[in-house]
Amino acid sequence: GQQLNQSPQSMFIQEGEDVSMNCTSSSIFNTWLWYKQDPGEGPVLLIALYKAGELTSNGRLTAQFGITRKDSFLNISASIPSDVGIYFCAAALGETSGSRLTFGEGTQLTVNP
Amino acid sequence: GAVVSQHPSRVICKSGTSVKIECRSLDFQATTMFWYRQFPKQSLMLMATSNEGSKATYEQGVEKDKFLINHASLTLSTLTVTSAHPEDSSFYICSATLGGNTIYFGEGSWLTVV
Numbered sequence: 411g412q413q414l415n416q417s418p419q420s421m422f423i424q425e426g427e428d429v430s431m432n433c434t435s436s437s438i439f440n441t442w443l444w445y446k447q448d449p450g451e452g453p454v455l456l457i458a459l460y461k462a463g464e465l466t467s468n469g470r471l472t473a474q475f476g477i478t479r480k481d482s483f484l485n486i487s488a489s490i491p492s493d494v495g496i497y498f499c500a501a502a503l504g505e506t507s508g509s510r511l512t513f514g515e516g517t518q519l520t521v522n523p
Numbered sequence: 524g525a526v527v528s529q530h531p532s533r534v535i536c537k538s539g540t541s542v543k544i545e546c547r548s549l550d551f552q553a554t555t556m557f558w559y560r561q562f563p564k565q566s567l568m569l570m571a572t573s574n575e576g577s578k579a580t581y582e583q584g585v586e587k588d589k590f591l592i593n594h595a596s597l598t599l600s601t602l603t604v605t606s607a608h609p610e611d612s613s614f615y616i617c618s619a620t621l622g623g624n625t626i627y628f629g630e631g632s633w634l635t636v637v
Contacts, residue, residue, distance in 0.1 A: 445628075452527075452616050452628035453567070498566065510557070511618075511626070513567045 416499050416514030423489055424522050431517045432483040433499035441502040441509060442475050442482040446495050447516075453498060457484070460505060489521050526550060527619045529629035536636055541605045544632045546617030552597035553619035557626075558590075561614040573600050607636040 416433045423429060433442070441460055445453035457468050459475035459482060466473055472485045482499055496516045502509035526549040536542045546556055555574050559567040571592050573579040579592040591603040600619075604611050616631040 450614075450631065450633070452529075452618075452631045454628070455626075509626075510569065510572060512569070515566045518564075 414499055414501055414512055414514035416517055418517060419515065420518040420520070422520045422522065425489060425491060427489055429486040429489055429493070429519060430483060431497060431499075432481060433501070433514045434481040435501065436480070438479040439501035439503060439512075440479065440505045442473070443500040443502070443511070444471075444473050444482070444484045445498045445500060447498060448495050456497075486519075489519075491521050491523050494519055494521050527553075527617065527627045527629040529615075529617055529632045531632060532630060533633045534635070536607055536634070538608055538636055539606055541603055542607055542634060543601050543603045544615055544617075544634070546600045546602070546619065546629055548598045548619045548621075548627070551619075551621050553600075553621055554597065555620050556594055556600040557618045557620075558592060558600070558602050559616045559618070561616060561631075563614075567616060570602075604634065607634070609636045612636045 414433050414435050443458050444456045446456055447453040457466050457473040462479045463477045464475040470487045496518050498516045499514040500511040502511050528547045530545045557572055558570045560570050561567045569582050570585045571579045571581045573592050573594040575594050575597050581587045589605055594600040612635050614631050618626050618628045620626045
């Protein structure tokens with residue numbers, strides 16, 4: 411079935427450093443999403459991407475929808491301790507973020523003060 | 524903003540019993556709700572898609588007779604784990620959407636089967 415390959419699996423960084431993570435797929439998707447999940451809670455949407463090549467920012471976060479529609483990356487600039495958590499990419503065949511989603515395996519981010 | 528609420532947030536049940544988890548959209552009518560299962564340190568795996576008033580569509584490998592989903596109203600979907608066993612212990616998360624434009628996730632429900 412459809413699968414998203416997310417990397418890296420985990421990251422340990424110092425406060426203030428920039429972070430980059432990405433997701434790839436062998437299949438084309440029409441919507442890419444990035445979520446953050448804190449322990450014991452549901453995922454929270456960070457950025458939604460709807461068009462190939464689209465680059466979108468949300469504060470210190472920047473994400474891009476790959477031109478081939480098979481990949482996406484998320485960058486976090488000037489990381490802070492509250493950035494700690496698990497980041498998931500998700501993608502949908504539909505052209506809205508309310509479509510059936512496939513999730514990546516997640517990137518566990520640890521930020522050392 | 525829109526909120527999706529799950530209840531209970533944590534439940535412990537005995538092996539062989541059934542347990543029901545509710546997913547409510549608090550300030551919008553959800554045409555579609557999704558149920559996910561997440562094991563520790565793993566990703567969210569879609570179990571089923573539920574449209575109001577119709578039978579749920581289950582993902583491959585998910586037993587529909589074990590995981591009963593009811594979406595009787597536009598604001599409520601329920602997941603019932605029947606004859607629960609320890610291997611069913613997991614974090615269950617629902618999400619809801621109105622018309623497919625935006626999806627909202629619930630806070631999740633921890634199920635522990637002892």
